[in-house]
Amino acid sequence: MKKIFMTLMSVVTIFLMAACGNSDAAQTSNAAQNDKPPQKKILVAFFSATGNTAELAKNLSTVIDADLYEIKPKVEYTSGDLDWHNENSRATVEMKEGNENVRPEIDGTVENFGGYETIIIAYPIWWNTEPRIIDTFLESYDFKGKIVIPVCTSGGSDIQHSEARMKKICPAATWKNGQRFTSHTTQDELKTWFSKL
Numbered sequence: 234m235k236k237i238f239m240t241l242m243s244v245v246t247i248f249l250m251a252a253c254g255n256s257d258a259a260q261t262s263n264a265a266q267n268d269k270p271p272q273k274k275i276l277v278a279f280f281s282a283t284g285n286t287a288e289l290a291k292n293l294s295t296v297i298d299a300d301l302y303e304i305k306p307k308v309e310y311t312s313g314d315l316d317w318h319n320e321n322s323r324a325t326v327e328m329k330e331g332n333e334n335v336r337p338e339i340d341g342t343v344e345n346f347g348g349y350e351t352i353i354i355a356y357p358i359w360w361n362t363e364p365r366i367i368d369t370f371l372e373s374y375d376f377k378g379k380i381v382i383p384v385c386t387s388g389g390s391d392i393q394h395s396e397a398r399m400k401k402i403c404p405a406a407t408w409k410n411g412q413r414f415t416s417h418t419t420q421d422e423l424k425t426w427f428s429k430l
């Protein structure tokens with residue numbers, strides 16, 4: 234009898250502990266929601282296939298205290314896709330003359346895009362211009378009233394050609410002069426650049 238009573242008490246105790254645990258979790262999650270800081274006013278949106286631009290974008294978002302958003306392709310680029318020596322590789326075909334309207338799909342969306350005042354778009358130079366997925370991004374949101382600043386990494390090509398293209402694709406934005414960086418650009422250099430904009 235004593236054994237049955239003890240077993241019953243254990244079951245009741247476990248049940249009560251579980252119930253308390255859930256309510257604590259609910260309270261914590263409500264508190265976390267209420268404590269969510271207001272959104273930042275600057276967004277650094279980046280696309281990076283091999284990591285250089287990701288490094289730049291992360292450093293930049295840290296020094297200027299911006300939110301960071303990765304423009305992720307629905308279908309990731311493999312190293313074979315990125316082979317610019319191969320005229321049939323995915324990236325080469327996408328960037329070919331005549332394929333200016335190719336728009337690789339993006340996986341996911343920017344939360345509360347409307348809340349940002351400034352969007353910095355970071356990308357690698359592909360075939361002397363911005364990858365087509367950046368054009369997908371520009372055509373996916375309403376940029377009216379937004380300040381947009383392009384930044385890029387590259388093996389040496391400058392940003393000018395991509396800037397001109399992007400302005401044509403997204404005339405609604407207020408464009409500021411872009412800048413080419415490397416993944417080794419220091420946080421101090423990024424800070425100085427941003428302060429002079």
Ligand SMILES: Cc1cc2nc3c(=O)[nH]c(=O)nc-3n(C[C@H](O)[C@H](O)[C@H](O)COP(=O)(O)O)c2cc1C
Pocket residue numbers: 280281282283284285286287315316317324325356357358359360361362386387388389390391
């Ligand atoms: C398909 C492809 C085309 C490229 N075309 C150019 C180019 O025209 N000029 C240049 O300077 N670098 C070019 N690059 C080099 C990249 O711009 C450079 O490595 C960049 O930092 C890569 O950034 P990520 O690591 O963020 O993808 C090309 C790279 C790839 C994969």
